[in-house]
Amino acid sequence: MRNGVLKANNYRGIDMIGQTSVFSMCGMCAVRCPIRVEVEDGAVTWIEGNPYVPGIEGALCAKGSAGLAFEYDTERPQHPLIRTGARGAGKWKEATWDEALDYIADKLKDVKNKYGAKAIALADRSGPFTDLTKSFLKALGSPNYFDHDDSCAKNVNMACQSLFGYGRSELVYDFSNTKYIVLFGRNIFESLQVKEVNAVLDGMDKGAKMVYIDIRATVTASKADKYLTIRPGTDYAMLLALVNVVLKERLYDASYVDRYVSGLAELEAFVAAYTPEWAERETGIAAHEIYTIAHEAAAAKPNIIFHGGWMLSRYIDSFYASRMLYILNALLGSVESIGGLIIAKGPKDAGSKGLRSLSADIPGVSDTIVDADMQKKSLGTGHMVNLYKAIRTGEPYPVKAFIAYRFDPVAAFPDPDEQRQVLNNLDLLVAVDVNYSDTAWHADVILPEATYLERSNIISTQKGPKPQFVMRRQAMAPRYNSKPGWEIFTLLAERMGMGRYFPYKSIDEIWNYQLDGTGVTIEDFNAKGLVSLAKEPIMMPRDAIKFTTASGKIELLSSKLEKAGFPSFAPYVTPKKPEKGSFRLTFGRTAVHAHAQSQNNPYLNELVHQNTLWINAEEAEKLGIKNGDDAEVSADGYSGKIRAYVTPYIHPEAVFMLHGFGNEVPLKTRSFKKGLRDTKFQKGLIETVDPVGGGVAYLECMVGVKKASGGGK
Amino acid sequence: MSIYYIYQDQKRCIGCYACEVHCKTKNNLPVGPRFCRIIPVGPKPVRGIPTLNFVFMPCFHCEKPWCLSACPTGAMQKRVKDGIVFVDASLCVGCKSCITACPWGVPQWDRATGKVIKCDYCKDRVDRGLKPACVTKCTAHALRWVSPEEASQLKRERFAKDITGN
Numbered sequence: 013m014r015n016g017v018l019k020a021n022n023y024r025g026i027d028m029i030g031q032t033s034v035f036s037m038c039g040m041c042a043v044r045c046p047i048r049v050e051v052e053d054g055a056v057t058w059i060e061g062n063p064y065v066p067g068i069e070g071a072l073c074a075k076g077s078a079g080l081a082f083e084y085d086t087e088r089p090q091h092p093l094i095r096t097g098a099r100g101a102g103k104w105k106e107a108t109w110d111e112a113l114d115y116i117a118d119k120l121k122d123v124k125n126k127y128g129a130k131a132i133a134l135a136d137r138s139g140p141f142t143d144l145t146k147s148f149l150k151a152l153g154s155p156n157y158f159d160h161d162d163s164c165a166k167n168v169n170m171a172c173q174s175l176f177g178y179g180r181s182e183l184v185y186d187f188s189n190t191k192y193i194v195l196f197g198r199n200i201f202e203s204l205q206v207k208e209v210n211a212v213l214d215g216m217d218k219g220a221k222m223v224y225i226d227i228r229a230t231v232t233a234s235k236a237d238k239y240l241t242i243r244p245g246t247d248y249a250m251l252l253a254l255v256n257v258v259l260k261e262r263l264y265d266a267s268y269v270d271r272y273v274s275g276l277a278e279l280e281a282f283v284a285a286y287t288p289e290w291a292e293r294e295t296g297i298a299a300h301e302i303y304t305i306a307h308e309a310a311a312a313k314p315n316i317i318f319h320g321g322w323m324l325s326r327y328i329d330s331f332y333a334s335r336m337l338y339i340l341n342a343l344l345g346s347v348e349s350i351g352g353l354i355i356a357k358g359p360k361d362a363g364s365k366g367l368r369s370l371s372a373d374i375p376g377v378s379d380t381i382v383d384a385d386m387q388k389k390s391l392g393t394g395h396m397v398n399l400y401k402a403i404r405t406g407e408p409y410p411v412k413a414f415i416a417y418r419f420d421p422v423a424a425f426p427d428p429d430e431q432r433q434v435l436n437n438l439d440l441l442v443a444v445d446v447n448y449s450d451t452a453w454h455a456d457v458i459l460p461e462a463t464y465l466e467r468s469n470i471i472s473t474q475k476g477p478k479p480q481f482v483m484r485r486q487a488m489a490p491r492y493n494s495k496p497g498w499e500i501f502t503l504l505a506e507r508m509g510m511g512r513y514f515p516y517k518s519i520d521e522i523w524n525y526q527l528d529g530t531g532v533t534i535e536d537f538n539a540k541g542l543v544s545l546a547k548e549p550i551m552m553p554r555d556a557i558k559f560t561t562a563s564g565k566i567e568l569l570s571s572k573l574e575k576a577g578f579p580s581f582a583p584y585v586t587p588k589k590p591e592k593g594s595f596r597l598t599f600g601r602t603a604v605h606a607h608a609q610s611q612n613n614p615y616l617n618e619l620v621h622q623n624t625l626w627i628n629a630e631e632a633e634k635l636g637i638k639n640g641d642d643a644e645v646s647a648d649g650y651s652g653k654i655r656a657y658v659t660p661y662i663h664p665e666a667v668f669m670l671h672g673f674g675n676e677v678p679l680k681t682r683s684f685k686k687g688l689r690d691t692k693f694q695k696g697l698i699e700t701v702d703p704v705g706g707g708v709a710y711l712e713c714m715v716g717v718k719k720a721s722g723g724g725k
Numbered sequence: 726m727s728i729y730y731i732y733q734d735q736k737r738c739i740g741c742y743a744c745e746v747h748c749k750t751k752n753n754l755p756v757g758p759r760f761c762r763i764i765p766v767g768p769k770p771v772r773g774i775p776t777l778n779f780v781f782m783p784c785f786h787c788e789k790p791w792c793l794s795a796c797p798t799g800a801m802q803k804r805v806k807d808g809i810v811f812v813d814a815s816l817c818v819g820c821k822s823c824i825t826a827c828p829w830g831v832p833q834w835d836r837a838t839g840k841v842i843k844c845d846y847c848k849d850r851v852d853r854g855l856k857p858a859c860v861t862k863c864t865a866h867a868l869r870w871v872s873p874e875e876a877s878q879l880k881r882e883r884f885a886k887d888i889t890g891n
Contacts, residue, residue: 059750060862069866070861070862071744071862071863071865072864072865073741074741074742074745074864077742077746078746079748080750081750091795190854201739201741202739202741204739204864205740208863213737213739213865213866217736217737217886218738223848229768231739231740231777233775234768234775234777235739236774237774238773239775357815364769520771526828556743602744603739603743603864604741614756615746615750615756616746617756619742619745619746659767659768661775
């Protein structure tokens with residue numbers, strides 16, 4: 013076998029003699045849990061959670077275990093493919109790697125000659141390995157790196173930054189030591205991260221209370237101490253009322269607020285009118301419940317967590333809702349508290365040197381990213397939505413080549429047909445993926461990446477209370493004609509005449525380069541798959557917490573926002589009410605699937621092979637829809653049939669379906685056209701974003717629902 | 726009953742179905758048969774919470790197994806040393822008597838071989854000092870590999886915590 017295979021050490025008294033074991037990182041979703049893999053005769057036979065990682069200790073979710081079914085599946089790209097028919101027609105020619113890479117390099121050179129290197133864009137799902145892709149783009153001379161975050165947590169991230177300077181992922185929830193958890197639509201037990209699930213359950217085992225607020229009762233609602241159904245799109249109203257109570261009743265952590273928070277008086281004036289009694293009329297949640305949450309949270313402060321939100325961040329006002337969630341944490345002193353939100357520490361904080369960036373010796377890029385100077389744009393740059401805008405309009409300059417690396421915007425963003433139209437403006441669309449993604453299906457070239465079990469990645473830094481270096485290690489040879497990402501981008505850089513910046517012949521060379529000067533060696537990863545840089549959580553002293561805003565304070569009045577021309581506090585606007593017979597279309601996840609990428613997995617498909625439409629029981633009765641009937645859902649001329657799940661546990665204004673179904677790639681036979689695709693109803697929403705945070709406002713989508721003809725049981 | 730028991734902590738179980746996939750990958754099962762199941766029940770309102778229960782259904786490895794009594798060929802067997810009930814595939818003729826007999830629907834049909842297959846608590850792992858796949862990898866550490874005596878103690882502890890609001 014290749015790199016990193018070793019005889020496993022014993023752990024927890026379990027005899028492992030004679031097994032070949034590799035410590036690595038799961039790749040079935042973007043959480044990338046640490047795993048231990050067993051290999052027999054060159055084939056992976058067993059995957060489990062890394063037994064050495066607290067909170068994991070062997071645990072793995074359904075998707076993680078189904079990694080074996082994915083590995084041995086034939087319905088994934090097996091060799092490079094070059095399109096021979098029209099885009100999306102599904103006509104392909106098998107190519108060698110040389111042919112495919114030469115084809116791409118020739119097109120990239122054409123684009124570069126005609127429009128400049130800045131006309132080449134690349135997007136991935138961000139995460140731990142972006143040093144590779146960002147360095148590749150930098151070598152090419154393009155500033156146009158994008159990620160998926162507009163479809164994910166962009167509003168949350170921006171809200172967090174506007175207050176603390178730190179981004180969303182730099183505030184780590186300390187669930188296992190908390191006393192009080194408030195989740196607004198954060199379906200933590202279904203849209204799950206294994207370590208987080210165990211931390212929450214451990215916290216609850218030790219007595220923490222959980223309050224869950226959502227438009228429907230999920231598994232998380234079922235596990236909560238308090239569940240409240242909220243009217244869709246009114247989270248901000250409830251949050252304003254919570255802040256109102258905390259301030260009016262002086263429930264906040266006065267010494268913390270005095271020391272760290274600026275703009276309190278302005279906030280007080282702003283929320284004065286937003287009383288719980290007012291919020292009750294907006295949200296449908298009784299005023300006394302709002303008072304209770306404020307009182308209980310204050311009693312447990314500072315060991316409290318108001319989760320910054322995830323699925324809540326899908327409305328047009330989600331930035332400000334998320335901002336109020338973080339403001340509650342600030343007022344109750346939970347930021348940089350045990351049992352609260354702990355500021356992530358890096359190698360430097362642990363007295364270590366960080367990894368050397370692959371781009372350390374690559375000259376800077378002089379052009380600015382395509383959305384830097386766009387008019388009426390949201391905070392920050394690198395918005396995928398703005399890339400689409402530039403591809404569509406050619407303004408402020410043309411973008412003509414796009415590489416989607418392990419990223420499937422066509423499936424993730426609203427209105428796939430509209431997106432395909434926009435992508436047709438490109439001279440080159442390349443998908444590098446382990447799946448036939450919907451974006452790949454529309455591409456000019458598909459480059460099959462080796463699966464996460466078949467490849468190594470660059471080493472990554474995991475910031476946190478205890479920072480560490482983590483490694484994904486190849487466990488078996490690729491089963492098909494695929495290559496790891498590092499090799500693909502190295503070979504492309506060579507062909508683009510930038511080989512001097514990517515001189516690597518093996519992953520070991522890259523790892524040694526990255527580790528240079530850190531005092532850590534590749535061998536140090538053998539025993540556990542990671543190298544921890546701190547024994548105990550690193551905490552800043554309570555009286556010396558550093559925030560990275562301009563003022564060094566928690567800025568309720570945000571210099572970042574004011575500078576960009578946005579108010580720090582925005583008045584609440586009541587959301588649109590759906591017309592009769594129409595509903596707000598909401599979507600979400602099951603524990604069994606990862607977005608749109610796993611529906612074709614044999615075992616996961618067996619568990620959940622299509623979605624249903626959740627509809628409120630009273631509303632369903634009005635429409636003559638019974639549980640199990642077929643319903644017809646429609647929006648703007650598009651319609652589809654789906655089985656109704658009639659339940660009292662969803663708000664009457666909303667219907668819900670799981671995201672990721674209704675795959676349109678015929679080669680994925682198990683999932684082809686199974687279930688309905690939520691994004692097909694989101695007509696015209698591709699550029700409908702939260703004007704401040706920039707997150708896509710998916711939930712600003714109304715659909716008609718009626719009983720399908722012949723839709724009885 | 727075998728000397729082992731899989732205890733399911735209802736409070737920790739999040740109904741994520743991982744145990745089913747852990748089992749299927751470990752036993753290399755085709756689509757169709759499942760040695761263990763999570764059966765969701767609910768939601769039903771309990772103290773204001775729309776409560777779902779996820780009932781874990783592996784084989785219970787009975788002391789006096791219905792399936793074993795019903796098997797005419799001796800394919801269904803019980804290990805003397807620990808009571809694990811398993812199928813010797815070489816003796817199974819596919820008569821399905823065990824499927825009829827088992828009150829809990831545990832024996833599964835393998836269409837490809839025309840034989841019955843079932844949960845054997847991953848006895849090859851157990852013999853190596855390991856736990857069954859479903860327990861080893863349970864997402865939420867809700868499943869525990871214990872003796873029946875320990876299981877009753879765990880259940881009492883959980884109940885005591887629940888009634889005191891902990």
